[in-house]
Amino acid sequence: MIDVGIIGATGYAGEELIRLLQNHREVRVKKIISKSYEDKKFSYVYRNFAGIQEKVCEKLDWKTVADDIDILFSALPYGVLMENLTKNMMDKLKIIDIGVDYRFMDKENYRKYYGREHKSIEISEKFVYGLSEWNKEKIQTAKYVANPGCYATAIQLGILPLIKENIIKPDLIVDGKCGLSGGGRTLTIGTHYVECNESMKAYRINNHPHTQEVKKGIEYFLDNKINLTFTPHLIPMQRGMLVTGYTQLKEKIKDKEVREVYHRYYGNKEFIQILDKGIYVETKWVKGSNMCHINFEIDEETNKLIVIVAIDNLMKGASGQAIQNMNIMSGYKENMGLGYVPICI
Numbered sequence: 001m002i003d004v005g006i007i008g009a010t011g012y013a014g015e016e017l018i019r020l021l022q023n024h025r026e027v028r029v030k031k032i033i034s035k036s037y038e039d040k041k042f043s044y045v046y047r048n049f050a051g052i053q054e055k056v057c058e059k060l061d062w063k064t065v066a067d068d069i070d071i072l073f074s075a076l077p078y079g080v081l082m083e084n085l086t087k088n089m090m091d092k093l094k095i096i097d098i099g100v101d102y103r104f105m106d107k108e109n110y111r112k113y114y115g116r117e118h119k120s121i122e123i124s125e126k127f128v129y130g131l132s133e134w135n136k137e138k139i140q141t142a143k144y145v146a147n148p149g150c151y152a153t154a155i156q157l158g159i160l161p162l163i164k165e166n167i168i169k170p171d172l173i174v175d176g177k178c179g180l181s182g183g184g185r186t187l188t189i190g191t192h193y194v195e196c197n198e199s200m201k202a203y204r205i206n207n208h209p210h211t212q213e214v215k216k217g218i219e220y221f222l223d224n225k226i227n228l229t230f231t232p233h234l235i236p237m238q239r240g241m242l243v244t245g246y247t248q249l250k251e252k253i254k255d256k257e258v259r260e261v262y263h264r265y266y267g268n269k270e271f272i273q274i275l276d277k278g279i280y281v282e283t284k285w286v287k288g289s290n291m292c293h294i295n296f297e298i299d300e301e302t303n304k305l306i307v308i309v310a311i312d313n314l315m316k317g318a319s320g321q322a323i324q325n326m327n328i329m330s331g332y333k334e335n336m337g338l339g340y341v342p343i344c345i
Helices: 012-021 089-090 107-114 120-124 136-140 151-164 207-221 255-266 315-330
Strands: 001-006 028-033 071-074 092-096 144-146 166-176 228-232 241-250 270-276 292-297 304-311
Touching: 001 012, 001 255, 001 315, 012 028, 012 315, 071 315, 092 315, 107 207, 136 315, 144 315, 151 166, 151 207, 151 228, 151 241, 151 255, 151 292, 151 304, 151 315, 207 228, 255 270, 255 292
Parallel strands: 001 028, 001 071, 071 092, 092 144, 166 228, 270 292
Antiparallel strands: 166 241, 241 304, 292 304
């Protein structure tokens, strides 16, 4: 039995972690840590847990956070973990960071995308990048895992096989759409209901950190470099993510051949499904699950390949993949605690 703690437990990713771990037969949630709701029952914050999870949220004390647990999940806003992670914590614990602080970061990029100096950049190299289906071997022996970002997960899962098999040119345009939960639980004008309902908008054009994460991920896995133009959009729904990638094929290729490439890489990956030809990818078919749906079309006139990927940003894009990584690190089956049929209505 593994004892785990969650810091940032009352954010959306933290709530999903606790919901999923509640049904994990090899895990005990030992610590629920929240600065915002200290001394409040978790079920006070999320009342769907009434009678199910009645632990009281603990104060975040960095001196004792590592005590009496085996694995720490961090679901903190950017900049918090990197300022407080200590050698004592790292010696005592396995750590899975759902935040951004240790994903392929260097000082220059952290300053560019997050507007502050990274206080523990030297630790980044100790974290293994947790794209589960592509880095399982290293995750198995990892003590620290940097969970990928939601957009970065969806984009990489969609295009890595195509780049690996050298069937597309290294120039990619991606359009991304995400539900409002992608902005976190802290209220801002940008995610206020009145501001977002009945509207859709692009944001962080040419300045989204997942652009850099994808480019570094491609280089990490395949030793290839790509040009990526990525534009994310907020859409007025609670959760879900759809990315559409536009790529140029190097040569003429048939649908069947591309489909064979995807099945070669993902045919035995239960959380990735390549949909049948002509079946359009939709966010509602992955909602509330760790599933990733992929499909594509070839534009024969322009010889372009259009790839569409859907995930739940809070699941495969955050907490679901974090638990998948925990399972891999711990020698459990990857689907333990994650065997949910998607909620389509």
